[in-house]
Amino acid sequence: MNQETILDINDLRTSFLVDGFEVKAVDGVSFKLPKGKTIGIVGESGSGKSITAMSILQLLDKPGKIMGGEINFKGRDLTKLSEKEIRDIRGNEISMIFQEPMTSLNPVYTIGQQIRETLKVHQGLDKQRGTKKAIELLTLVGIPSPEQRVKQYPHELSGGMRQRVMIAMALACNPELLIADEPTTALDVTIQAQILELIKDLQSELGMSVIMITHDMGVVAETCDYVAVMYGGKVVEYQDVKSIFKSPKHPYTVGLLNSIPRHDTDVDELEPIKGNVPSPKDMPEGCRFAPRCPFATELCTQELPTLDTQADGGEVRCWIYTDRWDGDPEVNVRESKRTAESE
Amino acid sequence: MFQFIVRRLIQLIPVLLGVTIIVFSLMHLTPGNPAQIIAGESAPKETIEQIENRLGLNDPIPVQYFHFLKDAVMLDFGTSWRTSLPVSQELAPKFWVTLELAVYSTIFSIFLGLIAGIISAVRQYSIADVGIMLVALFGLSMPNFWFGLMLMQWFSLQLGWLPPTGWGSPQQIILPVITLGTMGAAVIARMTRSSMLDVISQDYIRTARAKGLKERVVIYRHALKNALIPVVTVIGLQFGSLLAGAVLTETVFAINGMGKLMVDRILARDFPVVQASVLIIAVVFVFVNLIVDISYKFLNKRINMD
Numbered sequence: 001m002n003q004e005t006i007l008d009i010n011d012l013r014t015s016f017l018v019d020g021f022e023v024k025a026v027d028g029v030s031f032k033l034p035k036g037k038t039i040g041i042v043g044e045s046g047s048g049k050s051i052t053a054m055s056i057l058q059l060l061d062k063p064g065k066i067m068g069g070e071i072n073f074k075g076r077d078l079t080k081l082s083e084k085e086i087r088d089i090r091g092n093e094i095s096m097i098f099q100e101p102m103t104s105l106n107p108v109y110t111i112g113q114q115i116r117e118t119l120k121v122h123q124g125l126d127k128q129r130g131t132k133k134a135i136e137l138l139t140l141v142g143i144p145s146p147e148q149r150v151k152q153y154p155h156e157l158s159g160g161m162r163q164r165v166m167i168a169m170a171l172a173c174n175p176e177l178l179i180a181d182e183p184t185t186a187l188d189v190t191i192q193a194q195i196l197e198l199i200k201d202l203q204s205e206l207g208m209s210v211i212m213i214t215h216d217m218g219v220v221a222e223t224c225d226y227v228a229v230m231y232g233g234k235v236v237e238y239q240d241v242k243s244i245f246k247s248p249k250h251p252y253t254v255g256l257l258n259s260i261p262r263h264d265t266d267v268d269e270l271e272p273i274k275g276n277v278p279s280p281k282d283m284p285e286g287c288r289f290a291p292r293c294p295f296a297t298e299l300c301t302q303e304l305p306t307l308d309t310q311a312d313g314g315e316v317r318c319w320i321y322t323d324r325w326d327g328d329p330e331v332n333v334r335e336s337k338r339t340a341e342s343e
Numbered sequence: 344m345f346q347f348i349v350r351r352l353i354q355l356i357p358v359l360l361g362v363t364i365i366v367f368s369l370m371h372l373t374p375g376n377p378a379q380i381i382a383g384e385s386a387p388k389e390t391i392e393q394i395e396n397r398l399g400l401n402d403p404i405p406v407q408y409f410h411f412l413k414d415a416v417m418l419d420f421g422t423s424w425r426t427s428l429p430v431s432q433e434l435a436p437k438f439w440v441t442l443e444l445a446v447y448s449t450i451f452s453i454f455l456g457l458i459a460g461i462i463s464a465v466r467q468y469s470i471a472d473v474g475i476m477l478v479a480l481f482g483l484s485m486p487n488f489w490f491g492l493m494l495m496q497w498f499s500l501q502l503g504w505l506p507p508t509g510w511g512s513p514q515q516i517i518l519p520v521i522t523l524g525t526m527g528a529a530v531i532a533r534m535t536r537s538s539m540l541d542v543i544s545q546d547y548i549r550t551a552r553a554k555g556l557k558e559r560v561v562i563y564r565h566a567l568k569n570a571l572i573p574v575v576t577v578i579g580l581q582f583g584s585l586l587a588g589a590v591l592t593e594t595v596f597a598i599n600g601m602g603k604l605m606v607d608r609i610l611a612r613d614f615p616v617v618q619a620s621v622l623i624i625a626v627v628f629v630f631v632n633l634i635v636d637i638s639y640k641f642l643n644k645r646i647n648m649d
């Protein structure tokens with residue numbers, strides 16, 4: 001990992017202040033993204049993936065606020081920028097695409113108008129040159145007859161086509177970083193594969209770095225170089241993609257992996273992790289995962305483990321990998337299935 | 344678009360027919376013999392019969408209606424029973440006064456309502472928002488004529504800033520327009536606020552911000568155009584109640600418009616003038632609605648023209 005780092009998030013904390021009460025949606029997230037690579041952020045619903053992404057571009061909804069930490073992008077801390085400075089980065093150096101292609105485009109403007117707008121604000125392109133560029137972009141993302149499409153309204157396009165338009169819009173100013181927040185979740189399976197393929201191709205073609213948010217380990221396997229696993233507003237494991245599938249360390253990661261279908265074993269039953277993600281309003285005091293963890297000990301329920309770098313370069317937040325571990329010293333997290341059943 | 348307008352115009356015919364039938368029936372079914380009123384309390388029987396015959400009042404009502412309709416189609420509304428002047432000549436000046444009052448009041452309520460609604464939505468729960476919504480609630484619940492009298496009391500009689508009655512000079516226009524436009528402004532402000540709040544939380548607004556647009560552009564270009572779609576409908580409906588409110592406002596400020604004319608002539612059983620007035624108001628109302636529908640389509644390209 002000795003390449004140039006494009007994004008380095010350090011102890012990011014983002015909260016929502018609701019009725020004088022602080023809901024810690026993101027509570028100490030750290031990860032690095034080397035230039036030109038893809039990092040997957042995975043975790044169940046409510047683990048804080050989207051809020052992490054929104055924090056980067058400061059697109060948080062009203063009561064949301066970054067409470068602390070750093071977001072270093074090319075050597076600048078984004079949390080310290082003025083409103084104008086962050087606006088110049090949005091859609092220009094860092095772009096974002098969202099989960100809901102059906103509602104993410106403005107229904108009352110044409111595709112062309114919406115793409116041109118980005119080009120105008122960041123590159124000052126006039127209508128004629130903007131339209132030309134918009135047609136190029138639509139061609140790039142594989143939309144047939146782009147000359148007609150620029151004149152159409154979003155409702156005239158299918159979900160898959162709209163997501164391609166979103167991607168075209170995101171790519172308009174050659175961003176260095178693309179944040180894709182579950183870009184395929186709302187699409188049907190064949191379209192999903194096409195969109196992922198498109199993002200992958202464009203990435204290698206344009207040399208972008210990508211943050212791929214998903215709760216699907218299959219998507220991670222296909223598209224990512226690194227993975228940050230999030231749970232309860234925190235990163236619990238950070239690894240390169242090979243290691244995460246070969247030797248997952250955190251019991252939660254193991255649980256996520258067990259809940260995807262595998263063809264190379266005789267286990268053909270899915271094993272979802274029992275229990276629910278804790279709500280940020282009543283977080284367990286110790287390890288966030290303790291109530292659902294088959295290995296949880298007394299230490300786990302009392303103290304929160306830190307995210308520690310391991311000998312192989314990965315990072316994990318779990319007592320098992322520390323000197324203070326008070327459970328079975330021979331524990332093997334990858335056999336969690338058996339352990340969970342014997343209890 | 345052209346086809347759509349033509350079709351809507353054709354649909355107007357049954358609406359207007361219905362309006363004329365209702366007005367005609369109401370006038371002819373109300374007690375009180377017009378001939379008696381025209382001739383005066385103590386007129387001899389022969390004079391009354393003579394008048395009845397001249398006005399065709401002895402024909403069956405459907406026949407009378409048919410005569411009225413035949414002439415109305417040719418834009419001939421006959422002569423006033425009261426003044427013997429052609430109805431069109433009686434109506435024209437009054438119509439312009441009322442139209443002016445209605446149009447100025449509408450413009451006033453749209454401007455005030457939109458601005459207040461946008462401020463409220465953008466600063467949700469701020470002091471400005473709470474204040475605007477309180478004033479709007481007040482504007483909604485207050486009777487039109489009472490508000491007019493209060494304004495007249497303060498600004499004309501106490502402070503002496505503005506003339507209490509009449510129509511024509513800019514000073515005379517202010518109070519009636521505020522009286523008539525306030526309720527509309529309140530309705531539009533509330534509608535704009537809720538519609539804006541709804542739109543601001545939509546995904547495409549986040550997309551607009553993610554593009555690096557200024558907040559002002561996000562609000563006015565991306566949010567407002569979507570938020571206006573339901574507001575336009577409210578503006579159209581508002582215009583209808585505005586015409587009704589005009590009658591009261593004209594009475595309060597002694598403005599010589601259609602409202603006052605209609606009240607006077609209903610009492611005098613001047614059928615031709617009343618019928619023509621109602622018909623004109625109905626025509627204006629349906630045309631305003633047509634315009635609203637067209638702008639609705641224009642704002643919202645998603646609606647199918649067919």
Ligand SMILES: Nc1ncnc2c1ncn2[C@@H]1O[C@H](COP(=O)(O)OP(=O)(O)OP(=O)(O)O)[C@@H](O)[C@H]1O
Pocket residue numbers: 016018023024025026043044045046047048049050051052061063064215279280
């Ligand atoms: N507007 C808000 N007000 C209060 N709390 C919020 C708000 N938005 C998010 N949260 C809190 O932040 C937590 C994390 O939300 P986030 O959207 O990041 O989850 P996610 O990991 O993206 O889940 P999903 O897979 O469902 O998209 C949620 O559990 C929620 O409690």
Ligand code: SF4
Pocket residue numbers: 250251252287288289290291293294295296297300305317318319320
């Ligand atoms: S710290 Fe304890 S409870 Fe948390 S994941 Fe590790 S073993 Fe499980």
Ligand SMILES: [Mg+2]
Pocket residue numbers: 049050051181
């Ligand atoms: Mg999310």
